[in-house]
Each structure stands twice: as C-alpha cells, then as structure tokens.
Amino acid sequence: MPNQKNKIVIPALLMLVAKKLWASFKDLLPIIIVITFFQVIVLRQPLPDFVQVVFGSVLVVFGLMLFVQGLEMGLFPIGEAMAQALARKGSLSWLLIFAFLLGFSTTVAEPALIAVSTEAAEIAAGGNLISPSQESMKRYALGLRLSVAFSVGTAILIGVLRILRGWPIHYLIIGGYVVVMLITLIAPEEIIGIAYDAGGVTTSTVTVPLVAALGVGLASIIKGRSPLLDGFGLIAFASLLPMIFVMGYGVIVFK
Numbered sequence: 001m002p003n004q005k006n007k008i009v010i011p012a013l014l015m016l017v018a019k020k021l022w023a024s025f026k027d028l029l030p031i032i033i034v035i036t037f038f039q040v041i042v043l044r045q046p047l048p049d050f051v052q053v054v055f056g057s058v059l060v061v062f063g064l065m066l067f068v069q070g071l072e073m074g075l076f077p078i079g080e081a082m083a084q085a086l087a088r089k090g091s092l093s094w095l096l097i098f099a100f101l102l103g104f105s106t107t108v109a110e111p112a113l114i115a116v117s118t119e120a121a122e123i124a125a126g127g128n129l130i131s132p133s134q135e136s137m138k139r140y141a142l143g144l145r146l147s148v149a150f151s152v153g154t155a156i157l158i159g160v161l162r163i164l165r166g167w168p169i170h171y172l173i174i175g176g177y178v179v180v181m182l183i184t185l186i187a188p189e190e191i192i193g194i195a196y197d198a199g200g201v202t203t204s205t206v207t208v209p210l211v212a213a214l215g216v217g218l219a220s221i222i223k224g225r226s227p228l229l230d231g232f233g234l235i236a237f238a239s240l241l242p243m244i245f246v247m248g249y250g251v252i253v254f255k
Helices: 002-042 050-089 092-108 111-126 134-165 169-186 189-201 207-221 234-254
Strands: none
Touching: 002 050, 050 092, 050 207, 092 134, 092 207, 111 134, 111 189, 134 169, 134 189, 134 207, 134 234, 169 234, 189 234, 207 234
16 A cells, blocks of 8 residues: 555656746746857857856756745745734734844845845945954944844834735835935945845845735735735835935944
C-alpha cells in the first residue's frame, strides 16, 4: 500500500512543481527576451560567462517559484488571519499597535533598504557630508533605516484607520503628495534623491505581502467595507510617507 501511494503522490508532486516552475519562467521571460535582444542584436556580443549566467538564471526561476509559494502558504494567510482575529477582539489600540509594529519590523528588515542605506552612507561620506569614519557611516545608515521604518509603521497605522473610518483614499494621497512637494522646497538637495528612492525601496519583497494581507483581511471582516475597494491602498501610504520622513531626517542631519 505505501508503495502504491508513493506511485500516485510523487508524479502529482512533480507535476505541481513543473507547473510552478513554468509559471515562474513565464514571469521572467520578458526580462530574458529584452536582455537577449540587446546582447545579440544591438551589442552583437556573446554573453560573458555564458554557463554561469544560465545557471544563475535557473536558480532565479527556482527561487521565484519558492518565494511565491511561500507567500501563498505563509505570509498572506497569517497576515489576513491576524488582522481578522484582532478585529474580532474589538480592541482598536491593539490593532493599531499591531499595524505600526508590522510596518516597522518588516521595513527595518527589508534587504533593499539595508543595501540602499549602506550605499547612501558611503556616498555621503565620499562627498564630505558626514565623517568618513565607519562609526559615522553606520550611524547615518541606521538613522536612515529607522526613519524609513518608522514612516512605514506610521503609514500602515494611518491606512488601518482609513479602513476603519471609511476615509476616502484619494484625499489622503493627494494631501500627502502636496506635503512631499512642500518639504522638497526646504530639504537639502543631498537627501531629496534618497528620499524619493526610499518610497520605492519600502514596497519590496518582505513588506508588500504582509501589508496587503493585513488590509484585505481587515476589510473583509469589517461590516460595510469591501476588500476590493477598502482592502488595498496601504502600499500607497507605505511609499508616500518615507519620502516625507527621510527629507525631514536630511534636514536634521545636514542642517
């Protein structure tokens, strides 16, 4: 009996893995086509380290498959379940604390933010904006990371309040970008580019799945709220507030 079960389960599992791999490959296919076109037609040169590039591409396909599967199995369900459980508990304070800490913790651990903060510290030191010592660069990078993480936590908190209160999202977004434009006028030039990039860095691999799941889970359990209309939009706040907070950080550090 066990052998017969294995004969049924193993082919089905292999078929499922093959389907997931094919889906990941199709997602990456446009990138592969663009790179191949420019390398072969425009540059007319063979790929450097062809074997290594192909092997790396295979690893990317496998990695993307595992990442997407992990999101579907782990991050999305737990985000929705926790949002629904806190909403059922009926404690607004705990829900808001959870929203802030979720945004803060996922952002401070974001690999892209860590890389950008480190690079920004090195550039600032090279431009004599901060001391070139390792301690100074670490302090600057950490301050940048914490500013972004705190801003995303605040953004998710505001987004949750919007879902609970039914505030129109377009008023908040338009008002936020007006603030961005105004603070750009007084922010040091050296921090503006970093601040605008910080808005995109936060919407990356760790933050987006949990934040999106939080919004959808919350909107699906609150009476009168639509997961489609009210559940989304948290990511917009998560990319907006970091620009304001990082420019504010630049005002403090550089002035």
